[in-house]
């Protein structure tokens with residue numbers, strides 16, 4: 005077993021982003037973070053992103069709305085950031101309070117500022133193999149595989165989870181890399197049987213140690229995107245690592261690369277570029 009660490013890769017991506025920041029524009033790129041409500045985990049994530057911005061030479065601006073905010077108010081706040089020329093990228097922290105229409109709020113982000121890759125436009129571009137911003141966690145997963153010499157082509161990939169910002173786009177990116185992709189979810193029958201067949205497993209469930217180590221096929225590559233309270237992933241790490249050829253740790257795996265991609269795409273947005281290199285096949 006070897007560890008598929010994300011910290012070194014994140015460092016590389018951030019160093020490169022720092023070098024490219026202001027190169028074309030002469031001013032710092034600016035990421036706007038938007039948070040509705042005060043969920044403590046979300047507050048922590050947003051703070052992490054802001055700190056990483058500061059260290060990378062990126063300005064950040066934060067818009068905080070109360071948990072009682074309406075869809076209309078959230079959409080208005082995002083629309084305003086979309087029209088603000090000083091803002092290059094917009095991140096709306098997921099999840100939003102239950103009474104808010106999250107999709108409507110995401111869609112208020114103009115495609116050129118969708119550095120978190122959450123809009124229909126970005127998803128479709130990614131799925132069609134066209135230039136655009138990728139969803140950060142799935143994009144980070146593919147970059148991790150690349151950095152560790154894992155070529156998904158012809159491999160059986162099983163993605164557990166189908167959420168709009170994680171499981172579903174992760175499946176599309178693996179498909180673009182010519183993997184044979186199975187997407188599992190809460191209605192999947194015989195989940196363990198699917199996982200046992202997988203050369204590449206992506207766990208994106210949100211349940212601590214949900215994926216049992218003995219489901220992992222010997223030699224498989226395991227990517228644990230789960231991030232549960234107490235820094236616990238979605239995979240039973242100690243058992244899985246004995247069977248996997250490569251496995252991401254939690255923390256220090258997918259998480260840091262996700263944030264690095266967000267900042268990389270913010271710099272790209274400021275420089276007027278898309279992010280075409282992740283999707284190659286155009287299928």
Ligand SMILES: NC(=O)C1=CN([C@@H]2O[C@H](COP(=O)(O)OP(=O)(O)OC[C@H]3O[C@@H](n4cnc5c(N)ncnc54)[C@H](OP(=O)(O)O)[C@@H]3O)[C@@H](O)[C@H]2O)C=CC1
Nearest residue numbers: 141165166167170189190191208209210229230231259262
């Ligand atoms: N490192 C990072 O950057 C990020 C990490 N995360 C982490 O990833 C995890 C997943 O996040 P997210 O996708 O937003 O979560 P969601 O809750 O939106 O989605 C969870 C998915 O898991 C599926 N699922 C739930 N129970 C089961 C089950 N028993 N068997 C099979 N599938 C099941 C659900 O299926 P169904 O669709 O049928 O309900 C759903 O598709 C969390 O731990 C989160 O913290 C999330 C985003 C970024």
Ligand SMILES: Nc1nc(=O)c2c([nH]1)NC[C@@H]1CN(c3ccc(C(=O)N[C@@H](CCC(=O)O)C(=O)O)cc3)C=[N+]21
Nearest residue numbers: 049096097098099120140231255256257259260262263
């Ligand atoms: N619109 C939106 N986009 C997101 O990308 C998004 C989101 N909403 N909502 C919440 C999840 C969660 N998420 C994490 C990112 C990095 C780490 C991360 O870097 N974790 C460190 C540990 C950090 C620490 O706890 O010290 C690690 O895994 O090593 C974790 C979780 C992004 N998310």
